[in-house]
Each structure stands twice: as structure tokens, then as C-alpha cells.
Amino acid sequence: MGTVVNATLDVPTVPAVIIGMGVVVLYSSFGGAWAVIQTDLLQFVFLGVLLPVALLIGLDAVGGPSALLDSVPAEHLSFMGDYSPAQFLTLFAALLLGETLVPPYAQRTFSTPDSRHARKGYALAGFFSFFFFFTSASLGLIALVLYPDIESDQALPTVVMNLMPVGVLGLVVAALMAVVMSTASSYLNSTAVVLTKDIYQPLSPAELPPSRRLTIERATSVVVGAGATIFALSVPSIVDALLYSYTLWAPTVIVPLFGAVLFGVRSAPAALSAITAGAIVTAVWQWGLDAPFGLDGLVPGVVANLLVFVTVAMATSSRYPRRQQPAVRVTEGEFA
Known part of the structure; x- marks a missing residue:
């Protein structure tokens, strides 16, 4: 979030992270899973419509798909790039295992009315993800060709800020923010529920009334959000x-x-x-x-x-x- 806001609005990274996470913590803490689902729905529309628009404009800027492939360095078009087999396997395993059964996925599963809807939702999400990742990676290649000296984290925001027309720019920036906010809010909500229900409640000597549990979950969201902000500011x-x-x-x-x-x-x-x-x-x-x-x-x-x-x-x-x-x-x- 700090990267996107810094690149698009020229706000320093530290206050951008603090303000952005403050917004996410606010609606996650007071709105709960229902607020997360509602915002995710709107964010999905932004992602599904506006990122492909950014890709089309970016392809036009580089001269089309053929010109893009001709301009990309050869090592970026090989199967493993400059990774050794061990590094490639490690990265593949990290992404595969690291994303397995993470809380936002489980949260969405438990939000469905039955297993049939859960299976259908996962299948559709997987189909959409293929095009989403293809679009994101293609925008990365466009950034590599047009702006080879920028940091990798700045690729997508730089393409957006330099190529998008004024009338679309604000909406595309909102789409980039949606990527971060939808994930952050889901993690906050699921973490608060897990810590309260699976750790605090079993150790509590008396049964927690719903109002007390809600207060603990909201407080946990704030604490975890603060910890996530500190973590975000400490990694390169x-x-x-x-x-x-x-x-x-x-x-x-x-x-x-x-x-x-x-x-x-x-x-x-x-x-x-x-x-x-x-x-x-x-x-x-x-x-x-x-x-x-x-x-x-x-x-x-x-x-x-x-x-x-x-x-x-x-x-x-x-x-x-x-x-x-x-x-x-x-x-x-x-x-x-």
C-alpha cells in the first residue's frame, strides 16, 4: 500500500503505510466479515475491468505484443530466467506451500452457504486468477521495456502513472489499492476471529458473552494491524x-x-x-x-x-x- 500511494500520489512511504492500514483496520474492526465481503466485491470489479484496460494501453505504448516480445531481454523469456534449478524449485515451493489454506481462502470458504457453492467459487476464482496473473506479469514486462531502471516494486504504479489517461487514472489507482486492501482486511478479520475463538476463549475461565467477544476481536484487529504496519516498514x-x-x-x-x-x-x-x-x-x-x-x-x-x-x-x-x-x-x- 505504501508503494502504491508513494508512486501515484507522491506521499512518503511511512505515512502512506500508516494512513492506508488505518483505513483497513477501521472498516475491518467495525464492519467485520460482512464489510470485508462487501468491499471485496467492489474491489473485484476494479481489478477485473481496470487492469486489462491498463494492459491494453501499455501494449499500445510499446507498439503491440510482437514489439513487446522483441524488446524484452532474452533471459526474461526463458523458463527459469537467471534462477538456478534449486532457486527455481525453492521459489515455486514457497509460493505453492505459502499460499496453501491461508486464512483469507478459508474465510471465503466458510462464508459460503454450502460446499457446492464453495467448490464453484474456487473453480471460478482459479479461472479468473489465470487471466489476472497473466495481465499482471504482462504489465511487468511493459514496465521492464519502458522503464528499465526502476525498482521492481514500482513497476505497476509507474506504468499506471505514466501511461493512463487522466480520466482513467484515478480508477486504476483505486484498483491497485484494492489488491492490497482486500487481502489485508481478510487477514485482519480471520486473525482476530482465530485468536479470540481458538486461543483466548478456551483459556478463559468463564464463557464469553457475544458483546465481550466482539470487543476482543476488534481490539485484536487493531493490535494485529499495528504489528503488520511495523512489519511492512521493516522489510526491503x-x-x-x-x-x-x-x-x-x-x-x-x-x-x-x-x-x-x-x-x-x-x-x-x-x-x-x-x-x-x-x-x-x-x-x-x-x-x-x-x-x-x-x-x-x-x-x-x-x-x-x-x-x-x-x-x-x-x-x-x-x-x-x-x-x-x-x-x-x-x-x-x-x-x-
Whole structure:
């Protein structure tokens, strides 16, 4: 958010981050999931319409698709670019595992009325994402050709500010802000709910009334939003921020979450020991050994997490039996 506001409105990054996150925290804290869904709907329209418009204008500025491909350096059109196989595999694994079952995705799933709508929503979102990522990457290539000396974080805002006509510029800037705000608000809301329901409430000696729980969730949103602001101001780039968060998420939570949701494994010792093992291996590999072989600590951390989870789950299976899926009866009318 700071990058977009700085590039488009020339506001210094630090106040831009603080003001932008303040807006997100405000409507997330007081509006909850319903406010997140409503704003996401509007932001989706901005993204789906205005980014393709920016791509068309950018292609016209470089002389069309053929001229764009002719102007892009050859190493940017190869399969792995200047990455080694280990670096490419690491980045692929980080993006794949780091985005798996993250809270905004789960939040949208639980917001649907039933599993049929959830599956349909995910399928449509995947179809849309293909075109969205293609559009974003193409705009990045246009920025590389027209403005080769800018920082990578500035690619999309620079294209927008220099190529968009005045009548469209404000709407495209709003679309760029929508990318950030929709994600930030979803994380804030889901984090507040999880911390309150899964940590605070089980440790509370008395049952929480709804009003008290709502107050705690709002306060949590503010605290987490403040922490996110400090984190954003301390990392060097957007990609680094993503990789840091993936390194914290993937080697700890994914395997126990999959085990519980898909396979009914509800062993608390298996989950806690796997989380601990994944975190330790990741930290030692990434920061203690300085990522040997160019392999990010996320990969060995996930492997350690999986091995420990399976081992402890099998050892404690008699005390923590797997949850059996309920049998589903199909009547003759439903079958027909």
C-alpha cells in the first residue's frame, strides 16, 4: 500500500503505510466479515475491468505484443530466467506451500452457504486468477521495456502513472489499492476471529458473552494491524515480505491442518510437535546455516513437519483416534 500511494500520489512511504492500514483496520474492526465481503466485491470489479484496460494501453505504448516480445531481454523469456534449478524449485515451493489454506481462502470458504457453492467459487476464482496473473506479469514486462531502471516494486504504479489517461487514472489507482486492501482486511478479520475463538476463549475461565467477544476481536484487529504496519516498514520489498510470511506459515501449520481437515487426525501432541519441529528446522536452516545449496528453509521445514507429524500421530493413535467421516444417506429421490 505504501508503494502504491508513494508512486501515484507522491506521499512518503511511512505515512502512506500508516494512513492506508488505518483505513483497513477501521472498516475491518467495525464492519467485520460482512464489510470485508462487501468491499471485496467492489474491489473485484476494479481489478477485473481496470487492469486489462491498463494492459491494453501499455501494449499500445510499446507498439503491440510482437514489439513487446522483441524488446524484452532474452533471459526474461526463458523458463527459469537467471534462477538456478534449486532457486527455481525453492521459489515455486514457497509460493505453492505459502499460499496453501491461508486464512483469507478459508474465510471465503466458510462464508459460503454450502460446499457446492464453495467448490464453484474456487473453480471460478482459479479461472479468473489465470487471466489476472497473466495481465499482471504482462504489465511487468511493459514496465521492464519502458522503464528499465526502476525498482521492481514500482513497476505497476509507474506504468499506471505514466501511461493512463487522466480520466482513467484515478480508477486504476483505486484498483491497485484494492489488491492490497482486500487481502489485508481478510487477514485482519480471520486473525482476530482465530485468536479470540481458538486461543483466548478456551483459556478463559468463564464463557464469553457475544458483546465481550466482539470487543476482543476488534481490539485484536487493531493490535494485529499495528504489528503488520511495523512489519511492512521493516522489510526491503514486497516479495521479501511475502517470503518471510510464507516461511512462518508453511513449515508449521499446513501439515497439521491438512491432517485434521482431510484425514481426521486430531492428535494434539502430533500437531504441536510438528509445529515445533518445522519451526526449528526452518530457523536453523535459513538463519543458522544460511540456506545451504540455495535451498530456502521452508522446504526442509515442511519435510521435518511432515515426518514428525506422521510419526507422533501413529504413536498416539490409540489415545487420539481419527475422526470418522459421518455416513451420508442417499434417498431414492435424491439419487434420481
